[in-house]
Amino acid sequence: MPDTDKTIISVQDVTKRFGTTVTAVDNVNLEIKEGEFFALLGPSGCGKTTLLRMIAGFETLTEGAILIDGDDVSSVEPTHRPVNMVFQSYAVFPHMTVEENVGYGLRVVGTPKAEIDNRVKEAIDLVRLSGLEQRKPNKLSGGQQQRVALARALVKKPKVLLLDEPLSALDAKLREAMQLELVRLQENVGITFIIVTHDQKEALSMANRIAVMGDGKILQIASPKTLYEYPSSSFVADFIGQVNLFDVTEQGVAHGELTLTVDELGAMVLPGVDTNRTYHKLALRPEKIGVAREKPSEIGLVAIPAKLVEDSYIGDQSHLYFETPGGKSLSASVQNRDRDDHHLNKRGEQMWLYWHPAHFQPLSD
Amino acid sequence: MENWRNNKIAFFILSMPPTAWLMIFFTLPLAIMWVYSFADRGPQGQIELAINFDNYIRAVEWIHLGIIWKSIWTAAIATAITFAIGFPLAMGIAFAPPQWKNPLLLMVILPFWTNLLIRTYAWIAVLRTRGFLNFGLEWVHDKINAFFALFGLTDVLGQFEALELLYSHNAVVIGLVYVYLPFLVLPIYATLEKLDKSYLEASLDLGAGHWRTLFSITFPLALPGIISGCLLAFILSMGTFLTPDLLGGTDSEMIGNLIARQFTSSRDWPFGSALSFLLLYFTFIVLWVRATMSDRNSGPVK
Numbered sequence: 001m002p003d004t005d006k007t008i009i010s011v012q013d014v015t016k017r018f019g020t021t022v023t024a025v026d027n028v029n030l031e032i033k034e035g036e037f038f039a040l041l042g043p044s045g046c047g048k049t050t051l052l053r054m055i056a057g058f059e060t061l062t063e064g065a066i067l068i069d070g071d072d073v074s075s076v077e078p079t080h081r082p083v084n085m086v087f088q089s090y091a092v093f094p095h096m097t098v099e100e101n102v103g104y105g106l107r108v109v110g111t112p113k114a115e116i117d118n119r120v121k122e123a124i125d126l127v128r129l130s131g132l133e134q135r136k137p138n139k140l141s142g143g144q145q146q147r148v149a150l151a152r153a154l155v156k157k158p159k160v161l162l163l164d165e166p167l168s169a170l171d172a173k174l175r176e177a178m179q180l181e182l183v184r185l186q187e188n189v190g191i192t193f194i195i196v197t198h199d200q201k202e203a204l205s206m207a208n209r210i211a212v213m214g215d216g217k218i219l220q221i222a223s224p225k226t227l228y229e230y231p232s233s234s235f236v237a238d239f240i241g242q243v244n245l246f247d248v249t250e251q252g253v254a255h256g257e258l259t260l261t262v263d264e265l266g267a268m269v270l271p272g273v274d275t276n277r278t279y280h281k282l283a284l285r286p287e288k289i290g291v292a293r294e295k296p297s298e299i300g301l302v303a304i305p306a307k308l309v310e311d312s313y314i315g316d317q318s319h320l321y322f323e324t325p326g327g328k329s330l331s332a333s334v335q336n337r338d339r340d341d342h343h344l345n346k347r348g349e350q351m352w353l354y355w356h357p358a359h360f361q362p363l364s365d
Numbered sequence: 366m367e368n369w370r371n372n373k374i375a376f377f378i379l380s381m382p383p384t385a386w387l388m389i390f391f392t393l394p395l396a397i398m399w400v401y402s403f404a405d406r407g408p409q410g411q412i413e414l415a416i417n418f419d420n421y422i423r424a425v426e427w428i429h430l431g432i433i434w435k436s437i438w439t440a441a442i443a444t445a446i447t448f449a450i451g452f453p454l455a456m457g458i459a460f461a462p463p464q465w466k467n468p469l470l471l472m473v474i475l476p477f478w479t480n481l482l483i484r485t486y487a488w489i490a491v492l493r494t495r496g497f498l499n500f501g502l503e504w505v506h507d508k509i510n511a512f513f514a515l516f517g518l519t520d521v522l523g524q525f526e527a528l529e530l531l532y533s534h535n536a537v538v539i540g541l542v543y544v545y546l547p548f549l550v551l552p553i554y555a556t557l558e559k560l561d562k563s564y565l566e567a568s569l570d571l572g573a574g575h576w577r578t579l580f581s582i583t584f585p586l587a588l589p590g591i592i593s594g595c596l597l598a599f600i601l602s603m604g605t606f607l608t609p610d611l612l613g614g615t616d617s618e619m620i621g622n623l624i625a626r627q628f629t630s631s632r633d634w635p636f637g638s639a640l641s642f643l644l645l646y647f648t649f650i651v652l653w654v655r656a657t658m659s660d661r662n663s664g665p666v667k
Contacts, residue, residue: 058566078569091567095585105571108581149567156571 007067008034008159008192009055014064016050016216024050026216027064032160037186037193039203042213043239048196051213052162055194056085069159084153085162088169090145092137092152098124099133101148105156123155126185143174154189163195167202179206200240204228212236228285233365237283242319244289244330246282248362260362264326265302268357279362288359289332291320296354303354306330308347322353402638410632420639429623429640436620439534439609440602443541444549447598450542451549452591456583458550459557470554473547481544485611488540492531492612499527532614540608545601549594556590557583589659596655600648620644 011030017023025047032038040048053059055066057078065074073081084105093101103120111119124130127147137145146166153161166182167175183206186193197203203210204224211221212235220232231237234245250261258273262282290296295303306322309329315336322330332353402420405413423429458469476484491497506525513521530536564586568578584591606621613619620640627637 056570058570078566079572079574083570085567085570087563087567089561089563091561091563093564093567093582093586104568104573104581108568108571108573108577152567152571 006034007031008036008069009194010067011051011055012065012067014051014054014066015062016047016054016059017062023216025054028213028216028218030211030218030221032192032194034192035190037183037206037208038195039207039210040194040196040213041200041203041210041239042198044198046213047216048198048213049164052085052164052194052196055160056083056162057081082159083162084156084158084160085164086146086149086153086166088165090142090149090169092140092145092148094137097134097136098129098140098148101137102151102155105152119155123151126154126188127151142170143178146170146178150185154185154191158191160192160194163193165196165198167197168199175202182206204240212239214239230361231283231363234281234283234363235365237361237363242286242331242333244284244286245363246284246328248279248281251279258362260360264304264324264328268302268360270357270360270362273362277364279364281363281365283361283363284355284359286319286331286333288355289330290354291332291334292352292354295352298354300356301354302357303352304330305350306353308349308351311347322351398638398641401635402642404635404638406633406635410634412634420636421643423636424639424643432618432623433620433643435618436603439537439541439617439619440599440605443538443545443602444595444599446538447542447546447549448591448595451546451594451598452553454546455550455553455557455594458554459560473550476547481607482611484544485540485607488536488543488612489531492536492539494527494529494531496531498530502528531612532617534613534617536612536614537609537617537619540612541602541605544605544608545598548601549598552594552597553587553590556587556593560586592655592658596651600651603647604644 009030009032011028011032014025014028015023016025028047028051040051042048050059054061055068057073057076061074065072067073068082093104096104099120102123103116106116106119124133127150129144129147129151132140132144137148140148146169149166163182167178170178179202182193182195195203195206204227207224209221209223210227212219212227214235220227220236222230222232227236228240231240231243234243237243237245246262246265248260248262250267252259252261252267253275254269256275258270258275258279259267260270260279260282261267268282295305304324306324308320309323310321312319312321313336317333317335320332320334322332324330330353400414401412403416403418405415405417405419407413424433454473458466458473461469489496493499503525506522510520510522513519530539560583564582565578568582569575573581603619604621605619606625609617609619609622610625613622624637624640624644627633627640631637
């Protein structure tokens with residue numbers, strides 16, 4: 001977690017246009033604190049990589065300014081910026097050994113030989129590549145090349161480490177291991193990490209804070225938990241995990257509390273929600289929905305009968321797809337706690353779905 | 366779909382014409398020349414078949430060794446100059462904005478659309494004493510003189526003296542550089558084009574300047590293309606005939622001219638054949654060295 005409140009990177013009103021028609025990054029403002037593990041998350045083409053490349057200095061800014069540790073670096077070449085990058089393709093130099101790769105960034109700035117040797121050894125130990133110092137990259141696995149790229153950037157002791165989709169080329173098992181490893185590494189070195197990813201699980205599990213981007217704009221910046229439980233728009237709700245969306249047909253205030261009316265469910269009281277805004281949708285995560293044969297008797301729950309139309313078994317849980325009498329599709333996910341508990345998975349069966357209205361997230365768009 | 370290679374009859378029928386063509390018009394004449402290279406020249410220039418190495422022994426006499434050495438030296442200088450011009454050119458095209466790449470490549474290939482003979486004659490018009498180059502130099506010379514004349518200094522540079530470029534060794538080198546530039550640019554361009562640009566970005570990101578990146582990253586990674594391009598320019602320059610024939614002087618004879626002379630005025634086909642095969646063997650050796658070199662450092666240079 002961040003140790004201080006010092007801003008290390010400040011992105012101010014940054015816009016990037018390619019030609020006259022394409023706006024890759026649209027008036028973005030962002031403050032990243034020292035020591036944070038920050039994620040830029042969004043679908044491909046949302047401008048997250050362009051933003052990262054502007055921080056590294058590989059793209060010029062059309063408008064705005066980027067400050068690194070208080071200095072405006074907008075016109076500083078990548079060579080002289082106090083940030084380093086781990087490339088998506090790793091870009092480990094194929095004609096150099098692991099050791100030469102890691103030491104490259106120190107050699108080119110004329111660091112004394114003894115210091116290079118020490119720091120290279122330290123960096124190689126840090127990413128657990130000891131024993132492979134003399135290997136050429138073509139004799140390394142993808143995961144090992146990734147570690148070389150990490151060590152090569154970390155050895156420079158940058159103020160910020162930029163990671164461009166660092167795990168996308170690894171297989172699922174290795175990716176999970178590297179996620180943990182990156183978090184461990186970041187905690188060890190204390191350097192600010194900014195990671196670009198399109199994988200919401202990756203962002204949620206690794207980052208302290210996440211900025212969700214769509215269409216060149218930042219849609220929400222929040223902690224993983226807030227982002228998932230309290231998304232600010234239906235795009236964010238839908239991009240981060242699965243979501244059921246209900247259209248709001250009527251909005252009112254009763255006893256100072258917000259009431260929203262939804263087809264088939266009736267009027268719902270949502271305590272503690274800002275009554276001055278207009279809401280168009282209610283979002284509900286699938287795992288918040290309970291599934292039962294009988295109508296639950298507990299007071300204060302929302303309950304609706306529904307028919308199971310589709311189920312998909314994915315091991316630890318099952319995703320169940322229901323249809324309400326009014327024709328609305330709802331998805332629920334249930335943990336498969338019992339090995340042989342398949343009684344739920346009969347298609348066409350009439351059941352009851354229920355949840356607590358506090359799980360509703362009202363959305364304005 | 367069935368692979369046509371697996372169909373033996375189809376494969377046979379389709380591969381017959383080109384194979385026959387190559388056999389009759391390439392392999393067979395080459396074999397004849399090889400046999401001739403061991404033959405004797407008769408008094409009237411006829412070929413008397415024999416098996417001796419007299420022609421090869423003659424080829425390494427001092428006078429001929431001198432010409433061979435001169436050919437190697439000229440080709441080496443021409444290749445070096447071609448590289449000095451061609452590498453920046455190839456880099457310029459490879460790193461140009463995408464919409465510029467094809468027009469620029471087209472300009473490199475454009476000379477191929479005109480006959481080599483005509484293009485070489487054009488160089489005569491450029492290089493001769495009353496040629497375009499000297500006209501241009503004279504114009505600059507006169508302007509400089511006129512400029513100083515404004516300050517009352519007359520004849521600062523003196524009388525213009527035309528450069529005697531044509532029919533010299535320099536003219537041959539200029540001609541070779543011009544003719545073989547595309548052969549060097551294209552392989553280097555192909556390598557640079559395929560090169561993952563993030564290697565260069567990574568180098569810059571790690572604090573290396575543009576020159577350091579050029580020498581530590583771009584150059585080593587483009588080495589296969591550089592070697593191919595330089596070898597191509599060198600081998601073609603070595604065996605050239607037209608350029609020294611048209612642009613060169615009496616002292617510019619290269620091995621290609623020597624060979625050509627044996628088949629024309631000297632009427633000594635056996636000696637010409639022997640020289641041709643020596644040139645061929647030399648080329649094979651160069652290519653073999655290159656192949657073993659690339660085998661040794663066959664890294665995953667993408």
